[in-house]
Amino acid sequence: MTTFSGSALITGGTSGIGRATAELLHERGYRVAVTGRSPESVAQAREELPADVLVIRADARRVSETADAIAEVGERFGHLTTLFINAGITRAAALGTVDEATWDEIHDTNTKGSYFTLQQALPLLTDGASVIFTGGLGATPPFGIAGGSATAASRGALIAMVSSLALELAPRAIRVNAVSPGAIETPIWGKSAAPAEAVAARKAAIAARTPLGRFGTAREIAETVAFLASDGAAYLTGQNIVVAGGGGLG
Template identity: 60%
Template sequence: MSARTALITGGTSGIGKATAEILHNRGYRVAVTGQRLESVAWARSELPEDVLVLQADSRSMADTEKVMSEVGEKFGGLTTLFLNAGVSRPMTLATADEAAYDEVFAVNTKGQFFTLAKALPLLSDGASVIVTVGIGATRSLTGNSVTAGSHGAFLAMIPTLALELAPRRIRVNAVSPGFTDTPMTRTSLRARSGDVAATMAAIAQTNPFGRLAEPEDIARTVAFLASDDAAYITGQEILVSGGAGLAI
């Protein structure tokens, strides 16, 4: 397979969409998935017309198999798989909801794992798999224990998955954003703050770089991990947080 190809789950907005744009600009053939019909329609209007935009729920094995079938038919195979689909449901022990808990793990852990499993026949030898985890998996974020746990569970799998796929030179790495200005971040903050802009400004002031990440900050790291420049990197996590979490 001569052309570089990429499938980005959760690619219709935020970090996923920014990554799709960067990879497309670098000559990749790109497919993205999104769960909500409105985000899929918006992405189709915003992304280049040759980007394949598919509606899929990562909790559904049938949807995942359909995505792989369409990507295989369109591209023939994949050199990059960016597992970026995810949900965040802030909750504490006092406010925990069983349905929300199950949804978070179904998308962020089970969905990621089985998307990778279903993609294996399409992945070329030497392909790159990148997983969005997040700084919350290894740092304390108030009200974030369930979302952090779901990402942390997949992070724990990465060294073993990297060794499992090493005979095919398929690299498996994680990228962990700090607070990033995305629609998902704003939605999560809205659930616990009446003034999202003020909350984001306050968070930015605590960051060593004095700002929140933009989706492009994360996307450029993903593009690096997808490239030949990262051909000898596997089983690793890269934090892209502007230094957040470094202070004791």
């Protein structure tokens, strides 16, 4: 009989940090489910991830879709020991250019979507489970990012929730933490509307400001998530772990 290390749901798990985390946890013996919004990324994940990884299309902005996805996970796994709430978007825009629709898209995905994902998943979480949110370095004062105020507000709201949720769920020994990545090499950089030369120059400037002199990898963030999911982090809750190569230190 197969012995599993645990069961994990990763939202926003079809690419980037979520995908790397799904692969790592699966390697370590977890039963893994991932969600994604884009039909293309969902189809690609179904083709490329191991066959026993459950891949579900769900839009984090829609509570009903989240509820349906979690119900499907419950039918397959029965319970969850790890919930990595990673689905989110970034929109770089100056204050004067952010319209109401953009603000709502960001906050419906990052803030509302994350909050209600945890609410809907709560009945599946075992006592002693681990919940991890994806925050962001730009949402961690005083390390702001020009043009990132709307996204920072949404991510900052998640970080602010962590300590309250950790207290609320402590009677069940459910740990709640956040991981705030710095500059990470993910497919999002290839989706920029800016010219390739401008993107390369921006990345070089960011790397130069990072004490370790480089971008992080999605796998490195996944390792931090895996630690928070493990028994090694059994006494760690209510924290925001910044993984940024020293970014923001000086």
